[in-house]
């Protein structure tokens with residue numbers, strides 16, 4: 001068996017221990033004589049798994065009791081439509097803070113359903129900073145304020161939770177479970193699973209119960225958070241395999257010491273990678289120091305003509321998926337929870353060697 005160091009932005013690396021457990025479970029899960037993919041989601045074993053996954057997630061993030069935890073499908077992108085469909089009536093206003101491509105996409109999707117105002121927009125700077133919160137222009141009548149705590153493409157992450165009276169809606173796809181968060185400050189948190197939670201196909205929504213009654217009455221059933229909240233997320237057949245893996249990932253996180261321990265490891269991993277980039281004249285990162293992402297580290301080579309060679313040689317050295325998003329170019333190392341410190345050390349070692357060879 002040969003495993004690589006995988007820096008993919010998503011679907012992303014999963015913990016080895018989780019993959020190993022899946023392998024062991026595959027043909028006979030919990031003595032059922034079947035894989036978890038072959039059992040009914042309404043059977044005793046799966047219902048127990050679902051309840052355990054929810055409980056463990058609640059413990060990991062200290063989710064208050066007045067919040068529902070929903071396990072659904074459609075990815076974070078479907079939530080970009082579900083958010084306005086569940087929180088506004090036609091003609092209502094919603095504020096969006098755009099600090100990267102995903103926030104921009106969320107705003108344009110919501111504009112199909114409600115009146116979207118950009119309270120702040122960092123697109124002019126090429127998404128390299130977060131506009132000062134005191135400069136945001138918020139609407140007094142906004143049904144909610146949407147932002148993206150971590151922009152996966154630009155590598156821009158908030159190190160604080162915005163204030164204000166409107167319910168806060170956060171697309172936490174790429175930094176959920178990377179650090180402790182005060183869930184009570186949010187109205188809604190959503191996240192596609194394929195970075196820090198498990199495989200693609202599962203989407204998490206954490207929603208304050210008092211917001212569940214704002215959904216448009218003619219929403220499709222599957223586009224209504226309340227339907228999931230009232231059916232333990234069994235509104236229809238859920239993504240059972242992805243849910244099973246998420247349960248294993250939550251248990252793995254607990255074994256690592258929870259999100260506080262992960263946060264310390266993530267600080268160390270990203271800190272040493274940014275230090276290596278900043279110390280070199282060969283590599284650079286354009287993002288303002290106070291909002292650099294701890295999960296996605298984009299970097300440019302001084303000579304873009306060497307990009308293809310960097311990718312080729314890093315791949316040959318067992319370091320994969322380092323190509324930056326096409327909209328920013330260069331490289332990007334996504335270093336989610338399951339990417340070990342050893343992988344980051346190997347990347348730094350490779351970068352150093354490559355710079356010495358070609359500078």
Ligand SMILES: Cc1ncc(COP(=O)(O)O)c(C=O)c1O
Pocket residue numbers: 009010074075076077078102148150151152153171172173174192193
């Ligand atoms: C912050 C953020 N939001 C949304 C998405 C889109 O997620 P999905 O493909 O699950 O719809 C991504 C995807 O990679 C992301 O990083």
